[in-house]
Amino acid sequence: MIFKESGLRDVNSKERVKAALQLKIPDRVPYGEFAIDYDTVERILGHETYLRAKAKSQIAFWEGRRDEVVQSWKEDFVELYKKLDCVDIVNIGCMASGLVPPRNYKPDPPKRIDENTWIDSRGRVYKFSEITQDITVVEDPAKWTEEISIEDYPEDAVFERPDESIFEVVDYVIEKLGDEKYILGTSGEEVGMVLLGGMDRGLMEYMLHPEVVKAASKYFVKRANFNDEYYIREGTDGVLWGQDFSYKNGPMISPEMYREFVLPVHKERVAHVKSYGLNVLKHACGNNWLILDMFVEAGFDCYQSIQPTAGMDIKEVKEKYGDKICLWGGVAVEHLVSGTREDVINDVRYAIKYAAVNGGFIMGSSHSIAVGCKYDNYMTMLDEFERLRYCY
Structure with a gap:
């Protein structure tokens, strides 16, 4: 490995990440998750938390314990990133860490029918997953029967501004960490692959009712652009959108359909968020080779969640796209969960050797530090990264 002079000295995390997003060589390789x-x-x-405890937080919200969750998210978010001083990026926009229900809201919880199952007033069944520690809808009786039409997405729709109290955690974290860390905050929603009625039905709608999908996409873009004014908080540096488009063997819809349906709305949303002076970063698991050119065309500043187990070798991605878009990844989450320390060390070395060259790179896991990651493997990742983060 060769150290290349970056020309930057005495920069903080915020400036370091911005340099990487501009495809420059920072003072050292930035790191984030x-x-x-x-x-x-x-x-x-060293204590229990609601932070990124998706099921635990959801149940607490259902039970009306909103303020208890909010306090935990606020305090533990700041404490976590004070302790992890090697982290340059703080993402407040992900689930179970940022946006919260408004103060004094009245929950309408589903009825618990056993230890891991709930049913709501619409007959939807929710299940708790031990693997992901999340609660998801596993049965929706209206999924295939509910009518969806263009009239559901009127062009003259008027939207209401959100209750400011939903940003209580977001604003707190920005206040405490925003001077030093690069803040990935909230925005109006990402509008990408619109899935009306959920994943299964949503994919079918592209073939059966493409005109409805396009009307819905236009409606969601208008709503998201409206919400940007309120969701983009002062002190935010960028946003990280999290929708996935691909399985391990390729995109869920064809590249031609992606270009027709998804790319136009991505372009409009990216341009609107960038009009606020923010970067737009894209989290996308899976094998994205067939649509990566469109990530660049959409204007994304960074591609995160580069999944080696789906054929996205970071060396190859760097060779083909390193002069077009910043890359963020390096260590396979599968190695963090079930691999050895040597697997993790080898991933860090491989990423630094091949992806950090000439800058435009952020170190991190291939997805996130997900439930089930071995603590010792994560600490090994950080130790090896700290040893090599000045190498380009």
């Missing part, structure tokens, strides 16, 4: 889930957070902090 899409998210760090609660089990790792608890090992680092």
Whole structure:
């Protein structure tokens, strides 16, 4: 490995990340994660937390314990990133860490029917997953029968501004960490692959009712652009959008359909967020080779969640796209969960050797520090990265 003079000295995390996003060589390789889930957070902090505890937080919200969750997210978010002083990026925009229900809201919780199952007033069944520690809808009786039409997405729709109290955690974290860290905050929603009625039906709608998908996309873009004014908080540096488009063997829809349906709305949303002076970063798991050119065309500043187990070798991505878009990744989450320390060390070395060259690179896991990651493997990752982060 060769150290290349960056020309930058005495910069903070915010400036370091901005240099990488501009495809420059920072003073050292920046590091960040899409998210760090609660089990790792608890090992680092030494106490229980609601931060990135998706199921635990959801149940607490259903039970009306909103303020209890908010306090935990606020305090533990700041404490976590004070302790992890090697982290340059703080992402407040991910689930179970940022946006919260408004103060004095009245929850309408589903009814619990056993330890891991709930059913709501619409007959939707929710299940708790031990693997992901999340609660998801596993059965929706209206998924295939509910009518969806163009009339559901009127062009003259008027939207209401959000309750300011939903930003209580976001604003707190920006206040405490925003001077030093690069803040990935909230915005109006990402509008990409619109899935009306959920994943299964949503993919079918592209073939059966493309005109409805396009009307819905236009409606969601208008709503998101409206919400940007309120969701983009002062002190935010960028946003990281999290929708996935691909499986391990390729995109969920064809590249031609992606260009027709997804790229136009991505372009409009990216341009609107960038009009606020923010960077737009894209989290996208899976094998994205067939649509990476369109990531660049859409105007994304960074591609995160580069998944080696889906054929996205970071060396090859760097060779083909390193002069077009910043890359963020390096260590396979599978190695963090079930690999050895040697697997993790080899991933760090490989990424630094091949992806950090000439800058435009941010170190991190291939996805996030997900539930089930071995704590010792994560610490090994950080130790090896600290040893090599000045190498280009």
